[in-house]
Amino acid sequence: MIITTAGRASSPLSLKAKKLAKQYGFLYKERNSESIEAMKNQLQEHIIVVAKNGLFISPLNSSTRLFFHPNLAMVRAKRVLKGEHDPLIQTAKLKEGMKFLDCTLGLASDSIIASLAVGTSGAVTGLEGNDLLYLLAREGLKDFSTANREIDTAMKRINVVNIDHLEYLRQTPDKSYDVVYFDPMFQEAIESSSGINSIREQALWTDISSEVITEAKRVARQCILMKDYYKSARFKRLGFTQHIRKTSLFHYGTIELL
Structure with a gap:
């Protein structure tokens, strides 16, 4: 580059x-x-x-x-600060002080919400294997200003690591994080999601394997969380309980460990 x-x-x-x-x-x-x-x-x-x-x-x-912008994460973050419901926080049961590992960081939309939820006493680590997206996310989270101090601080707290998620999981000790999260690229393009489509060409298309899930079960304390297209076969294939959201094209799935 x-x-x-x-x-x-x-x-x-x-x-x-x-x-x-x-x-x-x-x-x-x-x-x-x-x-x-x-x-x-x-x-x-x-x-x-x-x-x-x-x-x-x-x-x-x-x-x-390609450029960094929190996009819808900013809208979600403002709602969270008002005390409104967010499906990621609710499904993962995120609370102050928890440790959250985002294995597929992308442009960090969900990690921003997780960082707000776990607060200053918690920690969010985001893994990005693509060099381009890693650079954008790391520099963007550090330098972007939303004019909201709490959101900006939450963005700066995210630790961004340039590594393949399986490699990272393999070298991470047992029970290091409360929640391990995956947001793999959808096999079906979602036309209304311009943020996703803008990075599809540059994202790593490595699928979530059974080995990845096995390692995630070892590393997570509370649950493994995955977001995917609502028709995705990954939920059933990998053993996730799919949480139906009738008005959304993507659903969350969980593997509870407690």
Whole structure:
């Protein structure tokens, strides 16, 4: 991957881009008024662009620009702060002080809600195996401002790890987390979910295997939680109890361990 700056880069932007390149081990390249498409064609690499209002990624074989934004998580978070119901919190029985492991972080929508629920005395760890999404999530959670201090603080508390979830689970001691969560990419596209569709091309398509679930049962204390398309065969195949939500295209499933 190549890191560069927006077309008219100030000195602070260039310094930030160089710092990120060093931190993540990517190559920094001066923009020199060259278009992003021209850079991709010449270098045959994904291009990370540091701009005034944040960074975005232009994948090599896609015209889509990927950037971090909490989207619906912000709406959900505001409802949670008002004391309203959230299905993830309710289904996982999340409470202050609990430890939550998100094995499929993506752009961290559900981890933001979990972080609000477990509070400052709890902990949320998010695993992302895709380098592009890892960079977006880690930098976005750290730098994005929602103008709500409680939500911003909850975002910053999430520990983002660049690793395959099976590898992480294998090296994690027994009963390390209260809840282990999976949100695998749906096999069926959901047209109304633009947030999901925007990252489908870049997400890792590794399915949830029986070995993953076996490791998750060892690592979790309270339950394993999965979100999937309502017609998904994964619920039955992996032993989840599916929680029907008549008005939603996705359902949660749980494997209770207590």
